[in-house]
Amino acid sequence: VDSKLPWVGTTIFTVMSKLAADCGAINLSQGFPDFQAEPALFDAVHRAMLSGRNQYAPMAGMPELRQGIADKVAALYGTRYDVDAEITVTAGATQAIYTAIAAFVRPGDEVIVFEPVYDSYVPAIETVGGRAVYSRLTFPDYRPDWNHVKSLIGPRTRMIIVNTPNNPSCSLFAAEDMAVLAELTRDTDIVVLGDEVYEHICYEGAHQSLCRHPELAARSLVVSSFGKTYHITGWKIGYVVGPQPLMTEFRKVHQFNVFTVNTPGQLGIAEYLQDASRHLGLVDFYRQKRDFFREQLQGSRFELLPCRGTYFQLARYGAISDKPDREFAEWMTRAVGVAVIPVSAFYHDGHDDRVVRFCFAKKEETLAAAGERLRRV
Numbered sequence: 001v002d003s004k005l006p007w008v009g010t011t012i013f014t015v016m017s018k019l020a021a022d023c024g025a026i027n028l029s030q031g032f033p034d035f036q037a038e039p040a041l042f043d044a045v046h047r048a049m050l051s052g053r054n055q056y057a058p059m060a061g062m063p064e065l066r067q068g069i070a071d072k073v074a075a076l077y078g079t080r081y082d083v084d085a086e087i088t089v090t091a092g093a094t095q096a097i098y099t100a101i102a103a104f105v106r107p108g109d110e111v112i113v114f115e116p117v118y119d120s121y122v123p124a125i126e127t128v129g130g131r132a133v134y135s136r137l138t139f140p141d142y143r144p145d146w147n148h149v150k151s152l153i154g155p156r157t158r159m160i161i162v163n164t165p166n167n168p169s170c171s172l173f174a175a176e177d178m179a180v181l182a183e184l185t186r187d188t189d190i191v192v193l194g195d196e197v198y199e200h201i202c203y204e205g206a207h208q209s210l211c212r213h214p215e216l217a218a219r220s221l222v223v224s225s226f227g228k229t230y231h232i233t234g235w236k237i238g239y240v241v242g243p244q245p246l247m248t249e250f251r252k253v254h255q256f257n258v259f260t261v262n263t264p265g266q267l268g269i270a271e272y273l274q275d276a277s278r279h280l281g282l283v284d285f286y287r288q289k290r291d292f293f294r295e296q297l298q299g300s301r302f303e304l305l306p307c308r309g310t311y312f313q314l315a316r317y318g319a320i321s322d323k324p325d326r327e328f329a330e331w332m333t334r335a336v337g338v339a340v341i342p343v344s345a346f347y348h349d350g351h352d353d354r355v356v357r358f359c360f361a362k363k364e365e366t367l368a369a370a371g372e373r374l375r376r377v
């Protein structure tokens with residue numbers, strides 16, 4: 001077959017979760033909770049189903065849910081998106097990102113991404129004939145190098161993708177980063193695509209959403225996901241907000257990509273979303289897990305890097321092994337019984353800082369059992 005993506009194999013998340021299952025290892029690799037969401041959420045979906053709301057939702061999403069999203073975004077970031085024209089419910093963040101790329105990137109266009117880069121972006125860019133242009137975050141602070149970004153911007157630059165809080169680096173963009181991004185994109189037609197699926201899991205200061213910055217918001221599509229926020233990664237329901245001219249283009253593709261998203265799931269989330277304490281409480285919920293997991297690793301030979309956001313923890317393992325990170329991750333899964341993600345998977349050239357990623361969105365007992373194994377390594 002004449003592959004459009006000859007360099008793409010199976011996503012690292014599938015590879016490591018399968019290996020974890022095959023080996024019976026504790027799976028701290030792929031990011032998903034091992035605990036349940038609240039019954040109130042399931043009850044709300046059940047009620048929607050029983051009341052007969054099981055047919056196609058409107059293409060843009062259920063109005064109740066779009067209203068809830070509009071109110072939440074306005075309350076948090078001060079920008080009010082129009083419920084009818086500027087909010088679209090998507091099949092998770094992944095589809096929103098893919099659709100946004102497909103809607104704006106033409107063959108030969110360049111898209112600037114920061115490395116380490118979440119693994120879905122570049123295959124999406126290349127599928128539609130675009131070219132990813134990489135700017136590496138510094139190591140080990142994972143800060144953007146804006147002079148480098150500036151040097152990459154040219155007439156072919158169509159889009160810049162910003163992921164904050166950042167997976168896998170657990171770093172955050174600061175307000176100053178957003179100010180520089182605004183300056184660099186001023187007087188261009190560059191679209192900024194914000195992946196903010198960890199918007200509610202930001203441990204240091206306020207999350208710098210693109211929606212907070214009027215100049216950037218005017219050129220941005222901003223994506224989030226209920227999978228992360230409500231512990232339901234398997235539901236694949238997310239959304240995108242953006243100014244009407246951008247959203248019109250987004251929907252041209254969205255309507256033929258998925259057309260619409262699971263109706264009772266949307267209605268259940270719309271009801272559940274009314275109580276803001278559910279998303280506002282997420283940061284304390286995960287801070288406790290982060291601190292608990294970091295304590296578990298005290299006395300181990302892993303060197304923990306800062307975790308400023310997301311539900312991941314990076315660690316250097318140089319004191320344990322000089323294996324490349326993929327080999328180390330495989331060995332960890334098979335021999336130690338704890339599956340992790342090798343961070344080189346997020347670099348196009350396999351760049352390897354000998355760092356692995358743990359997911360701590362797990363029950364305390366899971367984290368404690370993993371800790372026991374990790375302290376013996």
Ligand code: PMP
Nearest residue numbers: 092093094118167197225227238
């Ligand atoms: N972006 C980032 C940075 C992620 O970590 C994930 C995984 N949750 C996604 C996008 C995909 O989200 P979803 O499962 O809603 O498609």
Ligand code: GLN
Nearest residue numbers: 013014029030031032167
């Ligand atoms: N976002 C999740 C992670 O980073 C995985 C999602 C997926 O498997 N595609 O682990």
